[in-house]
Amino acid sequence: MTNRQLHDVLAEAFVAEGVDTHFTLLGDANMHWGTVMAEQHNVTTVHARHEHCACAMASAYAYVTGRVGVASVTHGPGFTQLMTALATAARGRIPLVVFAGETPTGAVWTLQHIDQAPLALASGADYIPIQNVKHALDRVREAFTIARHERKPVVLGVPTDLQRVPYADAPEYVPSTAIIPHTEHITPDAQSIETIAKMIESAQRPIVIAGRGAVMAGAKAQLQELAERGGALLSTTLPARCFFDGDPYALGIAGGWSSDAAFKLFNACDLVIAVGASLNGHTANAGRLYPNAKVVQIDLNPEPIRDGRVVAHYHMRAEAKAGVEAINRRLSKDGATRTGYRTADVRRAIEQSADTATYPIEVGTFDPREVVRAIDHVIPKDWFVVGGSGHCAFFAATNMRDRPPELFASIRDFGAIGSNLAHAIGIAAARKDRKILLLDGDGSLLMHIQELETIRRHGLPMLIVALNDGAYSSEVHKLRADGFSAKQVQFGPTDFAAMTRGFGLRGQKITDLAALQRLFDEHMAGDVAEVWDVPISGEVLSTSFRRELQRH
Ligand SMILES: Cc1ncc(C[n+]2csc(CCOP(=O)(O)OP(=O)(O)O)c2C)c(N)n1
Ligand SMILES: [Mg+2]
DSSP: OTTBHHHHHHHHOOOOOOOOTEEOOOOOOTHHHHHIIIISSSSSSEEOSHHHHHHHHHHHHHHHHOSSSSEESTTTTHHTTTTHHHHHHHHOOOEEEEEEEEETTSSSSSSTTOOOOHHHHHHOOEEEEOOOOGGGGHHHHHHHHHHHHOOOOEEEEEEEEHHBBBBBBBOOOGGGGGTTTOOOOOOOOOHHHHHHHHHHHOOSSSSEEHHHEEEEEEEEHHHHHHHHHHEEEEEOOSTTTTTTOOOTEEEESSSSTHHHHHHHHHHOOOOOESSOOOOOTTTTGGSSHHHHHHHHESSSSOEEEEEEEEESEEEEOOOOHHHHHHHHHHHHHTTTOOTTTTOOOHHHHHTTTOOOOOOOOTTBBOHHHHHHHHHHSSSSTEEEEOOOOOOTHHHHHHHHOSSOOGEEEEOOOOOOOOOOOOOOOHHHHTTTTTEEEEEEEEEHHHHHHHHTHHHHHTTEEEEEEEOOOOOOOHHHHHHHHHHOOOOOGGGOOOOOOHOOOOOHSEEEEEEOOGGGGHHHHHHHHHOOHHHHHHOOOOOOHHHHHHHHHHOO
């Protein structure tokens, strides 16, 4: 094409980076590039109804595929909408490239101008401006290199007038994958193996924590062997939830969301062996979970400080499976397995760890724990489950069983509500082979409910469960604990079923949990996304809130 302009060349570069899916909201400053991406390169283009959601969709897409997610926005107000999604991606170490238009460099004044770079930088993202056609391709490669290699969001700022500059003689683009150094297989270090084996041998009450790195490495059997040899209990981070379900010594999630029984066992443990887990503030419950334990971290990229805390006393750089196998080999030399923490009493405590606290349930509502268990019962195990964000997210995460952690995502890294519908859309775009189940609170869903229209327009297959207590219950419980009225955050239930039908989807109010199987069969026959509006009691406290509010 002889009349190629910079936006054509930039689109070609993105395609050369392997981009085949793109999340956007088009405006003056990205509409030419976006149209070329969609129509000349057949890049699957998901048109969101809010830029925050486009960015959150791209983040979830990147999270589940391991590829660089791509979003694009127009300049000024299109860009300022991104802040929460960018901060979430930055904290979640999500590789992302955001194509952001900038106002024209040649204009005296433009209504929508704002200095975009400081905003991006404040969110934790990088900002790379393209200021000259000659360096444009280098900047694109740099953006993808940083996103891939450093696992962070990078914004490429491209002024609209520069995008229209003819660039017929652009050189061939060399993608970032051609220049990123190949990471050699790391052989676990013999000295580290010996040190860790000795720590295990001298521990009385060790616990293994598996993170997403362990799940991705497929290290379940190796970790179970390690725990058995070392007399350790097993636990997971939230992203690795259910990894050891069915094992009698599995404690469930480590952290603020631990059961009371698990929390007590963690409190008394003297050694934590974390594998493929960053040991962030959630997992360590800000230092409260295992205050007296020595901590060993086995990870490809061990980081000494996370969320303000020194995470471990000893690190071994290794891939999860290879590292654990090496320790198992060393432990197997003397043959014996240790009892350690695997006593009959502990096993009984784990068996009895279900939350049985009772609460008054208002008429016409359900106990959220029962709701999630009933939903878990009817949803096939091969569905992809997306977690929510408010108080109710705890119930959704802890009442589902035996689900592959590879088919679970809960991106909570900035603690924002409102992104989960967008996450579910990004995952639906990434995993076309799966049906998606999203469980989210009424407040979070309403924050970006407009994306139901995106779901309908793109025909995305999903079932959304609105855990509807008509309130920001997270705030309800905290305000009450602080001695305040909760009225300011209790709005009453929204009719999600009617609203969803208004968007052209199926909507169903759930009045009987026994009817879920029939409703599920109807949903499958319907072949269109659906929202189940489930009235839940706002009175049931999560285990984590019960513990936290007591500390208050
Ligand atoms: C973007 C954003 N705004 C506000 C908050 C504060 N906040 C945390 S949880 C929550 C309530 C969410 O309500 P809902 O989704 O219904 O869940 P519930 O707590 O009621 O179970 C709010 C407002 C936040 N975390 N993120
Ligand atoms: Mg709510």
